[in-house]
Amino acid sequence: xxxxxxxxxxxSEMFNFSDYGQLLPLLKNSIIACVVLGIVGGLIGVxxxxxxxxxAVHGVSELSFAGAxxxxxxxxxxxxxxxxxxxxxxxxxxxxxxxARDRNSVTAVLxxxxxxxxxxxxxxxxxxxxxxxxxxxxxxxxxxDPQIKSLIVISxxxxxxxxxxxxxxxxxxxxxxxxxxxxxxxxxxxxxxxILLGLAVAVSVQIVGALLVLSLLVTxxxxxxxxxxxxxxxxxxxxAFAVVASVGxxxxxxxxxxxxxxxxxxxxxxxxxxCRLLPVRRPARLTPVDVR
Numbered sequence: 310x311x312x313x314x315x316x317x318x319x320x321s322e323m324f325n326f327s328d329y330g331q332l333l334p335l336l337k338n339s340i341i342a343c344v345v346l347g348i349v350g351g352l353i354g355v356x357x358x359x360x361x362x363x364x365a366v367h368g369v370s371e372l373s374f375a376g377a378x379x380x381x382x383x384x385x386x387x388x389x390x391x392x393x394x395x396x397x398x399x400x401x402x403x404x405x406x407x408x409a410r411d412r413n414s415v416t417a418v419l420x421x422x423x424x425x426x427x428x429x430x431x432x433x434x435x436x437x438x439x440x441x442x443x444x445x446x447x448x449x450x451x452x453x454d455p456q457i458k459s460l461i462v463i464s465x466x467x468x469x470x471x472x473x474x475x476x477x478x479x480x481x482x483x484x485x486x487x488x489x490x491x492x493x494x495x496x497x498x499x500x501x502x503x504i505l506l507g508l509a510v511a512v513s514v515q516i517v518g519a520l521l522v523l524s525l526l527v528t529x530x531x532x533x534x535x536x537x538x539x540x541x542x543x544x545x546x547x548x549a550f551a552v553v554a555s556v557g558x559x560x561x562x563x564x565x566x567x568x569x570x571x572x573x574x575x576x577x578x579x580x581x582x583x584c585r586l587l588p589v590r591r592p593a594r595l596t597p598v599d600v601r
Contacts, residue, residue: 336559336563338453338454338456338457339516339559340556340559340560341457341461342457342460342515342516343516343552343555343556343558343559344552344555344556345460345461345464345512346460346464346512346513346516346517346525346551346555347525347529347548347551347552347553347554347555347556348464348468348548348551348552349464349467349468349509349512349513350509350513350525350526350529350551350555351529351530351533351544351547351548351549351550351551351552352467352468352471352544352547352548353467353471353505353506353509353526354525354526354527354528354529354530354531354547354551355530355533355534355543355544355547356471356478356479356482356502357506357526357527357530358527358530358531358534359479359482359483360482360502362412362506363523363527363531364412364413364416364417365402365412365413365416365506366506366510366522366523366526366527367416367420367522367523368398368402368415368416368417368419368420368423369395369398369399369402369506369507369510370395370510370513370514370519370520370522370523371398371419371420371421371422371423371424371427371519372394372395372397372398372419372422372423373391373392373394373395373398373423373507373510373511373514373519374391374394374423374424374427374444374445374514374519375394375422375423375424375426375427375430376390376391376392376393376394376395376397377390377391377394377427377444377514377519378390378426378427378428378430378431378434378444379394379426379427379430381430381431381434381436381444382430382431382433382434387444387515388456388459388460388511388515391511391512391514391515392463392507392508392511394423394511395507395508395510395511395514396504396507396508396511397507398419398423398507399503399504399506399507399510400500400503400504400507401415401419402415402416402419402503403499403500403502403503403504404500427444427519431444444514444518444519445518445519445520456515460512460515463508463511463512464509464512466505466508467505467508467509467512470501470504470505471505474498474501474502477493477494477498478498478501478502479540480493481493481495481498481499506526509526510522510526513525513526516555516569517555517569517570517573517574518570520570521570521573521574524554524570524573524574524577524578525551525554525555525573525577528550528554528574528577528578528580528581529546529547529548529550529551529554529577529580529581530543530547531581532546532547532550532577532580532581532583532584532585533546533547533550533584535581535584535585535587536584536587550577550580551577553576553580554573554576554577554580555573557572557573557576558570558572558573558574558575558576559572559573
């Protein structure tokens with residue numbers, strides 16, 4: 310009976326919709342943020358998977374966390390700190406990690422440094438514990454009007470940037486050597502993509518937290534690539550999966566006392582698992598695109 314009582318208590322803390330109708334209007338900004346991040350994460354995640362940079366995303370998120378934690382400690386803008394940390398990591402990985410082996414080495418060096426620096430800043434911070442916890446695992450009620458505006462603006466920059474360089478970036482990500490031979494500035498594409506990735510990571514950390522940002526920037530695209538190799542369908546499916554995971558996560562988290570990230574990650578994993586179990590022949594990669 311004790312076990313059943315404990316299980317009931319855990320269940321009520323995770324899924325309690327008694328005041329759901331009153332809570333939803335308070336989450337308008339957070340729901341908008343989740344939709345925007347789902348779109349951006351789904352789009353950029355396609356290139357993260359194609360360029361084998363899932364590990365790099367985690368490295369960027371750790372420095373984004375460090376920048377946000379430092380800003381929290383010194384009373385500055387958390388958004389600005391997260392952006393500076395993400396862009397610093399993205400540029401370092403992009404410049405120093407041109408080859409996959411070098412990129413992984415640079416990422417492995419940055420990750421513990423960023424995490425350690427962030428934990429140091431949080432240890433010295435004596436403000437609200439929820440602010441510290443939210444940087445790691447995400448939060449749903451701290452998105453005010455200025456933050457949602459900055460999030461939308463930054464996300465729009467990422468989305469527009471991806472649209473502008475989509476075809477050459479897709480060509481370079483599919484076959485860098487052939488793309489370079491055809492005149493595509495592969496090195497420039499890599500740096501620009503890393504800057505866009507840094508921006509995307511910075512805004513994602515605000516919602517899902519630094520530790521679990523992969524659930525928006527990697528898992529949906531990985532799921533989409535399990536069922537299609539179409540350069541049209543993969544980004545559409547990836548975006549749809551990311552939006553479902555992010556919005557579904559916040560709708561479930563609204564009726565609980567736990568952070569949003571476990572719900573987003575669980576939905577993302579369920580989608581990925583479902584795509585793996587579908588009786589569809591797994592494509593090797595996206596169809597190459599020539600930009601001539």
